[in-house]
Amino acid sequence: MKVLAILYDGGEAAVQESRLLGTVENKLGLKEWLESQGHEFIGRSRIMLFKDQCSSTLYKEGPNSDFQKHIVDAEVLITTPFHPGYLTRDLIAKAKNLKICITAGVGSDHIDLNAAVDRRIQVLEVSGSNVVSVAEHVVMSILLLVRNFVPAHEMIERGDWQVSDIARNAFDLEGKVVGTIGAGRIGYRVLQRLVPFDCKELIYYDYAPLPEAAAKAVNARRVEDLKDFVSQCDVVTVNCPLHEGTRGLVNAELLKHFKKGAWLVNTARGAICDKDAVAAALADGTLSGYSGDVWNVQPAPKDHIWRTMKNPLGGGNGMVPHYSGTTLDAQIRYANGVKSILDNYFKGKEQEAQNIIIGLGRYETKAYGQR
Amino acid sequence: MKVLAILYDGGEAAVQESRLLGTVENKLGLKEWLESQGHEFIGRSRIMLFKDQCSSTLYKEGPNSDFQKHIVDAEVLITTPFHPGYLTRDLIAKAKNLKICITAGVGSDHIDLNAAVDRRIQVLEVSGSNVVSVAEHVVMSILLLVRNFVPAHEMIERGDWQVSDIARNAFDLEGKVVGTIGAGRIGYRVLQRLVPFDCKELIYYDYAPLPEAAAKAVNARRVEDLKDFVSQCDVVTVNCPLHEGTRGLVNAELLKHFKKGAWLVNTARGAICDKDAVAAALADGTLSGYSGDVWNVQPAPKDHIWRTMKNPLGGGNGMVPHYSGTTLDAQIRYANGVKSILDNYFKGKEQEAQNIIIGLGRYETKAYGQR
Numbered sequence: 001m002k003v004l005a006i007l008y009d010g011g012e013a014a015v016q017e018s019r020l021l022g023t024v025e026n027k028l029g030l031k032e033w034l035e036s037q038g039h040e041f042i043g044r045s046r047i048m049l050f051k052d053q054c055s056s057t058l059y060k061e062g063p064n065s066d067f068q069k070h071i072v073d074a075e076v077l078i079t080t081p082f083h084p085g086y087l088t089r090d091l092i093a094k095a096k097n098l099k100i101c102i103t104a105g106v107g108s109d110h111i112d113l114n115a116a117v118d119r120r121i122q123v124l125e126v127s128g129s130n131v132v133s134v135a136e137h138v139v140m141s142i143l144l145l146v147r148n149f150v151p152a153h154e155m156i157e158r159g160d161w162q163v164s165d166i167a168r169n170a171f172d173l174e175g176k177v178v179g180t181i182g183a184g185r186i187g188y189r190v191l192q193r194l195v196p197f198d199c200k201e202l203i204y205y206d207y208a209p210l211p212e213a214a215a216k217a218v219n220a221r222r223v224e225d226l227k228d229f230v231s232q233c234d235v236v237t238v239n240c241p242l243h244e245g246t247r248g249l250v251n252a253e254l255l256k257h258f259k260k261g262a263w264l265v266n267t268a269r270g271a272i273c274d275k276d277a278v279a280a281a282l283a284d285g286t287l288s289g290y291s292g293d294v295w296n297v298q299p300a301p302k303d304h305i306w307r308t309m310k311n312p313l314g315g316g317n318g319m320v321p322h323y324s325g326t327t328l329d330a331q332i333r334y335a336n337g338v339k340s341i342l343d344n345y346f347k348g349k350e351q352e353a354q355n356i357i358i359g360l361g362r363y364e365t366k367a368y369g370q371r
Numbered sequence: 372m373k374v375l376a377i378l379y380d381g382g383e384a385a386v387q388e389s390r391l392l393g394t395v396e397n398k399l400g401l402k403e404w405l406e407s408q409g410h411e412f413i414g415r416s417r418i419m420l421f422k423d424q425c426s427s428t429l430y431k432e433g434p435n436s437d438f439q440k441h442i443v444d445a446e447v448l449i450t451t452p453f454h455p456g457y458l459t460r461d462l463i464a465k466a467k468n469l470k471i472c473i474t475a476g477v478g479s480d481h482i483d484l485n486a487a488v489d490r491r492i493q494v495l496e497v498s499g500s501n502v503v504s505v506a507e508h509v510v511m512s513i514l515l516l517v518r519n520f521v522p523a524h525e526m527i528e529r530g531d532w533q534v535s536d537i538a539r540n541a542f543d544l545e546g547k548v549v550g551t552i553g554a555g556r557i558g559y560r561v562l563q564r565l566v567p568f569d570c571k572e573l574i575y576y577d578y579a580p581l582p583e584a585a586a587k588a589v590n591a592r593r594v595e596d597l598k599d600f601v602s603q604c605d606v607v608t609v610n611c612p613l614h615e616g617t618r619g620l621v622n623a624e625l626l627k628h629f630k631k632g633a634w635l636v637n638t639a640r641g642a643i644c645d646k647d648a649v650a651a652a653l654a655d656g657t658l659s660g661y662s663g664d665v666w667n668v669q670p671a672p673k674d675h676i677w678r679t680m681k682n683p684l685g686g687g688n689g690m691v692p693h694y695s696g697t698t699l700d701a702q703i704r705y706a707n708g709v710k711s712i713l714d715n716y717f718k719g720k721e722q723e724a725q726n727i728i729i730g731l732g733r734y735e736t737k738a739y740g741q742r
Binding site for chain 2: 019022083140147152155197303331
């Protein structure tokens, strides 16, 4: 059986750090295991090309890439959300042998899921493998925006000391209203971690209410209308999957309903927030800060405006590359999870229900917009 | 009555942002109130001079500073911990009229407390005014060190994208052992905020055990021996006052007992950690990171090694100027607190017990090393 894994180049780092399992070099720790069972394992890297223009269209691999070459006869495709191998409908048409796609991590929007349904290709994720990692990153990002960390650290690095220039835009999280768009596996963990911060209120927006006990445990109130929801938040955090119903959800129109000077954290998917609308809102002070690790195209082009955008006081940018869900702790969990999914697949055993995005010919989750 | 306030220059920021109450420009909002009662109010800034050599000795104001000129006949001295006006025994000897020192914030180690006892000068703080602010900063700092935020953000700013270079030193807080040196008003709030992060264990080192219910509420275990304590921690956070018993507490000898690659966060006072020992430990990987907002002398000299020190992978520095306790939210609280202490003083009313560091001729707290 041919297993194709599109991972990311770890380079020297991966040679020195064997716990960097999600890299081409360390191959999720799967190579020997697969080959010992007689399978063919092709581990390739996502080609890193920077496009001149950033766009919200899917980033396509070139026709001569290893991905395009090997997808033709691979039965199993493994990808990551970090340097995603984008599996478009066109590529799926070429992938005559493909039966199962496994995302090493959480978030399979880089795969054309409707096309996978049509072709009866299963799509699985390692659900839960990095939800805590991402939730921690969200709480960190909220704190560093509200508390104005980045300009403070930059001030120290450049040899200055002017407390008032930092303090004038530094606040406590205590007493603020924090709301999550999406209160699923990650969003709920964010709420849990915020409970002891004595926020004024925790609220959420989701297509369904939380179970009563779960809502009570974090004392979170649901707001059903999105505009109404954002208008109540000092901090908005995005924790929903990307699908056609959430693409561009936070756009210029919605930003008009935000509280003046709110902070926005998005570690879900870049394309949920409109790139230019966010940059404009930060520049004019509609937002005091924007932070996250996800971009509408990854790797982000060198000139992507989110790399350098700032608020009127020169701060408010907490962007990082997409790594919140790929800490070394998370890599162990999703490498083990991929192995377990593969093992079930080889043996014809049932998959864990929570990992199945697309079963044979149908969505098994509502998380990607299927109601 | 002459009231002297040594605050910090807010400059243009304070003109534009009236909530920057702790600045010379905005005078804790006290000027009109004091003058309306017939008091003389002198609000001056701490002179900002960078010393060529950083040292652990107290930074002294020049003899011609406004501080030295007005301290001679002031009855009330107001200072802040952020740009502290250092009140040495020499200065106290000159301050013939001084009856009460009020710290707008928490932490009065910039005052020679023993000299204040000898001269029967009261010392009060606005206890609780910024403990939450600092505790939030601690949790933020722990997360950003453990998760390797700063190098990730720098990578984005400079136009790069190499996830593996970040992920190789990024971890989750979940499953780690976090310990606080000091489980008082700030340290305990740190523990409270860490509870939902599912750390492997929360531990603390303090001269007295927490009340049983308080310890149980955060599920924290006390370790009585400091070397034993640090050897168990993945993350050590310093939350104790600076006094002769804690000066240089984290030194080269103690660092030998840290877990290899531990993270250290200190928002208490810079001089609790030995400057050069910390820098050396970060450089050789004994520490993976050091973060905080306090320095052995403030403002920190331009060439202070803590500004630019790094771990062997080029990260691990989360330093900022001293502002964690002076968010705009905290400034409202400590400005109101100073007013309340002044009001009690003018009216001869009893002060709130929790605010009194030095009463008439004696320590009223054990927090500054008096057992």
